[in-house]
Amino acid sequence: xxxxxxxxxxxxxxxxxxxxxxxxxxxxxxxxxxxxxxxxxxxxxxxxxxxxxxxxxxxxxxxxxxxxxxxxxxxxxxxxxxxxxxxxxxxxxxxxxxxxxxxxxxxxxxxxxxxxxxxxxxxxxxxxxxxxxxxxxxxxxxxxxxxxxxxxxxxxxxxxxxxxxxxxxxxxxxxxxxxxxxxxxxxxxxxxxxxxxxxxxxxxxxxxxxxxxxxxxxxxxxxxxxxxxxxxxxxxxxxxxxxxxxxxxxxxxxxxxxxxxxxxxxxxxxxxxxxxxxxxxxxxxxxxxxxxxxxxxxxxxxxxxxxxxxxxxxxxxxxxxxxxxxxxxxxxxxxxxxxxxxxxxxxxxxxxxxxxxx
Numbered sequence: 001x002x003x004x005x006x007x008x009x010x011x012x013x014x015x016x017x018x019x020x021x022x023x024x025x026x027x028x029x030x031x032x033x034x035x036x037x038x039x040x041x042x043x044x045x046x047x048x049x050x051x052x053x054x055x056x057x058x059x060x061x062x063x064x065x066x067x068x069x070x071x072x073x074x075x076x077x078x079x080x081x082x083x084x085x086x087x088x089x090x091x092x093x094x095x096x097x098x099x100x101x102x103x104x105x106x107x108x109x110x111x112x113x114x115x116x117x118x119x120x121x122x123x124x125x126x127x128x129x130x131x132x133x134x135x136x137x138x139x140x141x142x143x144x145x146x147x148x149x150x151x152x153x154x155x156x157x158x159x160x161x162x163x164x165x166x167x168x169x170x171x172x173x174x175x176x177x178x179x180x181x182x183x184x185x186x187x188x189x190x191x192x193x194x195x196x197x198x199x200x201x202x203x204x205x206x207x208x209x210x211x212x213x214x215x216x217x218x219x220x221x222x223x224x225x226x227x228x229x230x231x232x233x234x235x236x237x238x239x240x241x242x243x244x245x246x247x248x249x250x251x252x253x254x255x256x257x258x259x260x261x262x263x264x265x266x267x268x269x270x271x272x273x274x275x276x277x278x279x280x281x282x283x284x285x286x287x288x289x290x291x292x293x294x295x296x297x298x299x300x301x302x303x304x305x306x307x308x309x310x311x312x313x314x315x316x317x318x319x320x321x322x323x324x325x326x327x328x329x330x331x332x333x334x335x336x337x338x339x340x341x342x343x344x345x346x347x348x349x350x351x352x353x354x355x356x357x358x
Contacts, residue, residue, distance in 0.1 A: 003030040006156070006189055007052060012061035014047055021047045022058070023213040029191060031156075034183050036192040036200040039210035040236070045193045046161055048210075052191060053159050054078050080157035081150035087142050087163075089134045089149075095121075096130040098145055102153045120148035123185050125178070140171045140178075147182060157189045164199065176202045197237050201225065209233050230343055234276040241282070241317055245275035245342070253342060256313035258292045260335060264342035274343040279320040281339035284310070290332025296325050 007029040014022040022044045029035050037045035050056040051063060054075035063071045070078060089098050099120055103113045121127045124144035129137070134145060143163055150158055160179075164172045180203060183190050194200055200207050201221045208218040209232075217229040228234035231242050246254040250265040255275055267273055287293045294312025301307075301324075308319040312333055325331060 003032055005029075006031040006033075006066060007191075008062075008064040009048070009052070010062045010064065012048070012051060012058045012063075014044075014051065014056065014058050021213050022051075025061070025213070025215060027208060027215060027218070029189060030206075032187055032189055033205050034180075034190045034192065034203060035206040035208065036194060036204040037208050037210060038194060038197065038200040038236075040195055042212075043210040044213040045195075045210050049082075049159050049161055049191060049193050052157075053080060053082050079155055080159055081153060081155040082159040082161065083143075083146050083150050083163045084161050087146035089142060089145060091133075091135050093134065094130065095126065095132050095134055095137070095145055098134055099148045099152055101149060106153075116152050117148075120152045123151070123182060124148045138171070139167050140175050143167070143175060144178065147179075151182075151186055151188075155188065157191060158186070160190060160192045162194055163192075164194075164196075172199075179203060201237070209236060211236075228276060228341065228343075230346065231274045231276065234341065234343075239279050239318055239320075241275075241277045241279065241315075243275040243277070243315065245273050247271045247273045247342060251337070253340065256292060256315060260340060261337040262340040262342060263337050264340075267342060267344070272345050274345055276341040276343060277335055277339060279307075279318040280305070281335055282310075282317060282319045283334040283336075284308070284319060284321060284325055284331040285334050287330050287332040290334050292333045294331055294333060296327050296329045296331060299324060299327055 005028050009025055009027045012022050012025040013020065025048065037048055039045050047056060051058050054073060058071065062069050090101065096117055099117045100113050103116060121130065124147060126141065126144055134142060137145065164175050167175060176199060192203060204221055206218065207221055207224050209216045209224060211232055217224060217233045224233065224237055228237060234240040235242055243255055247267040248254050248259060249269050251262055253260050253262050253273065253275055292312055294310040294317065296308055297311050298309035299306060305320045305322055306324050308321055308325055310317040310319055310331060310333065317333060
């Protein structure tokens with residue numbers, strides 16, 4: 001079933017002092033979608049989330065919710081709730097009262113409050129913990145209480161601002177699966193902010209990769225990982241070999257003195273390009289079977305694979321392989337054509353200025 005558009009950001013800009021944080025940002029979010037805003041610190045992802053929530057007003061642009069302009073609407077009048085990295089639970093209240101707080105503000109009948117809090121406790125797997133002090137709960141449990149408190153008011157959208165950042169690695173991984181399950185049960189839109197690529201790939205239906213106030217690419221986790229639009233996305237999402245190349249012609253690229261067949265077209269002839277090859281797509285073969293040869297300089301066991309560095313023609317290739325290759329081994333490098341991603345090189349500052357002058 002096709003999902004309907006729920007939220008739309010149109011031409012959003014925002015500056016704090018002299019620093020422009022968001023630059024003419026356009027984005028739409030679907031009903032019941034789990035979308036992640038992903039990027040490094042300072043890229044504008046949290047500011048985007050806060051604009052959606054009504055905590056920050058954009059300098060220009062509109063926030064549209066179900067075809068209505070809510071740009072000037074205060075947070076408490078929007079059909080959404082927020083879970084922050086610091087859960088802001090009430091330490092003097094037990095689990096039940098923390099979750100029930102918003103319902104009591106609305107003066108709902110006690111029977112309705114108990115019913116809805118009970119439903120939330122079931123959803124987040126904390127039935128039976130109603131009378132426990134929140135200060136006695138683990139970080140993961142406190143996070144689930146914060147989510148239950150946000151969902152009990154039945155918002156259309158849940159905003160999550162790096163909610164797993166305070167947890168240790170194992171608990172963070174466990175909570176990723178919990179969040180996916182909660183999203184499925186709640187049946188509402190989740191908008192999630194993180195700088196953690198693994199989190200984004202694990203949780204999301206859609207990822208918007210941001211840098212310097214601009215969305216660099218938006219798509220499914222598979223699209224973002226397998227078909228990055230530029231070198232920044234390729235480098236930020238997982239490990240990559242990003243190499244200077246020359247596009248000889250359609251379906252043929254020149255790297256380190258060797259021509260590699262590829263599948264890309266439309267880049268012109270003898271044009272400088274960025275070539276992106278994932279470490280798991282690099283095959284180490286017998287040196288006599290390849291025109292590009294190198295020497296293994298490092299071998300590290302990572303549990304599910306070996307991380308291998310290979311120095312070839314002055315470039316250190318990163319390779320992920322299930323087979324160990326001893327340091328000092330001479331190897332050939334091979335890559336299947338469909339695993340070579342060709343990208344336009346970003347224009348220089350001088351080129352940008354020249355295009356403006358024209």
